[in-house]
Amino acid sequence: MRKPVVLITGAGGEIGHGLIDRLAGRGDRAIVTIDISRLDETIAKKVDREVTGSILDRALLERLMAEYEIDLIFHLAALLSTRSEFTPMAAHQVNVEGTMSLLEFAQHEAESHGRPVVFIYPSSIAAYGLPDLETKQRAGRVSEDQYLHPTTMYGCNKLYCELLGTYYARHYKQLAAEAHSGRVDFRAVRFPGLISALTLPAGGTSDYAPEMIHAAARGERYGCFVRPDTQIPFMAMTDGVDALLTLAAAPRERLQRTAYNVGAFNPTAQEIRDVVVEAFPGAEIAWAVDRKRQGIVDSWPADVDDSAARRDWGFAPRYDWQRAFSEYLIPTIRQRYA
Ligand code: SER
Secondary structure (H helix, E strand, O other), X not given: OOOEEEEEEOOOOHHHHHHHHHHHHHOOOEEEEEEOOOOOHHHHXXXXXXXXXXXXXHHHHHHHHHHOEEEEEEEOOOOOHHHHHHOHHHHHHHHXXXXXXXXXXXXXXXXXXXXXXXXXXXXXXXXXXXXXXXXHXXXXXXXXXXXXXXXXXHHHHHHHHXXXXXXXXXXXXXXXXXXXXXXXXXXXXXXXXXXXXXXXXXXXXXXXXXXXXXXXXXXXXXXXXXXXXXXXXXEEHHHHHHHHHHHHHOOHHHOOOOEEEOXXXXXXXXXXXXXXXXXXXXXXXXXXXXXXXXXXHHOOOOEEOOHXXXXXXXXXXXXXXXXXXXXXXXXXXXXXXX
């Protein structure tokens, strides 16, 4: 008997942890996950089926298709921006070919069970590329259609996959006699840097914020790899997960775009350091600027205009800069390392 399920790829990553927790709490769908590594115990016990394998493995996806009626996909699997610069071919394989194979999977699923498949895709501020700091300062809150000239492999991958998703949603096989598009209901958010109290990122370039906080909580020294004046948008992980769930539940006719900016606060690295030192007196945080990683962060916007997300699907982060630290990050992280 085939039953409706949500499929989560890259489920063992940071977003997956928060998402599985929330979905399992609601209990209204069976949860199937794919990740190349085993899920850790805290989340493994909350899913109905854990598949350990690659999203590039066609046979594996076909087996899943035969077994389940999937009508919601959170495609989280990706190599982040710093990591992708060291292995661009692997990044392209996972980030682009992996996404393409999931989109094709979603199309076939929808054709087989006759309902659209909602495909939720976390894109990124890395999709933007501002040419220099002066432009970045002048640009302020960047809206979705500006400055789309990413300088990183990851950013190129994310931007292209937004276009691929839009293609499946609106123009797929547009010359065929019968209409094929619209079966994949593709919806993307361009996330800012995400900061989780429970997990640490691996291989990103916005990692200085979460690394600084977690290092201080563990009583470890930290060398921040960007300048004190560095500014990009961030968001508490819980709001990030909320955004994915809210977008997934939004009525389709309300959505005027396929990719939406979302943001919550945009402190400078100095402001993050100040708050961390106040919360963890004695924290040793130095500036150890990595010129090349700095260059990547400098090409990302200082802030994003997320008014389209607020208007179309009611995006409203609960945590501003003050609350994110005082009510979510600091207490949860303290407890975690206690
Ligand atoms: N956090 C990501 C990274 O730094 C950006 O989406 O790669």
